[in-house]
Amino acid sequence: MQETFEEIIEGFIQNKIGISDLFLTARLAGLLQKHVGKLHTEDRLISAGIGNNKLHDLNAKIRGDKIHWLDRKNNQSDELEFLDFIEEFIQYLNKTCYTGINAYEFHFAVYDEGSFYKRHKDQFRSDSNRKFSLITYLNHDWVNADGGQLWVHQNDETTKIIPNNRKGVFFQSNELEHEVTIAMRARMSVTGWLKRV
Numbered sequence: 001m002q003e004t005f006e007e008i009i010e011g012f013i014q015n016k017i018g019i020s021d022l023f024l025t026a027r028l029a030g031l032l033q034k035h036v037g038k039l040h041t042e043d044r045l046i047s048a049g050i051g052n053n054k055l056h057d058l059n060a061k062i063r064g065d066k067i068h069w070l071d072r073k074n075n076q077s078d079e080l081e082f083l084d085f086i087e088e089f090i091q092y093l094n095k096t097c098y099t100g101i102n103a104y105e106f107h108f109a110v111y112d113e114g115s116f117y118k119r120h121k122d123q124f125r126s127d128s129n130r131k132f133s134l135i136t137y138l139n140h141d142w143v144n145a146d147g148g149q150l151w152v153h154q155n156d157e158t159t160k161i162i163p164n165n166r167k168g169v170f171f172q173s174n175e176l177e178h179e180v181t182i183a184m185r186a187r188m189s190v191t192g193w194l195k196r197v
Helices: 002-015 026-041 077-097
Strands: 018-020 066-069 103-111 117-120 130-137 150-154 157-161 168-172 177-180 187-195
Touching: 002 018, 002 077, 002 168, 026 066, 026 077, 026 103, 026 187, 077 103, 077 130, 077 187, 150 168
Parallel strands: none
Antiparallel strands: 018 168, 066 103, 103 187, 117 177, 130 168, 130 187, 150 157, 150 177
């Protein structure tokens, strides 16, 4: 795990975007994919909104994903294993980079065919607790024609990331604007933020 953590952190330090193609184990990715697929099939995901509790606006013109928050209280083994993994990553990040991260929040995100998320930053204007964004993907055999790429904008350059299974993407929440292009088939991820509160 330390090699994986080091890879994504080193990429972030060098390029402001850390990417690890095999951030999740195949086993954990499979469990998460099965769980979110079941939630999706059973229509138990909720439409995502814009803003935080103080400023919440459902707006399909900006984003079209559906979500389910991960929580230890859900008592789901795959969620617990994922959150344990995130806590190990946070410990390693704090130890090696002195970031002071002491909280986090993560949710499943599903983009159905035709869904997207317009260009934005992840940190709220009214709340600066989110320090880093971390996205892990759960999609097998994804190709360019499937759309749903993560475009991360930095100065005049755009990094285009295909949401392949097990891939992790890590960047600073208040710094880089990013977007999800129109998905041509269902696109799944676990998306979240490392926080300092």
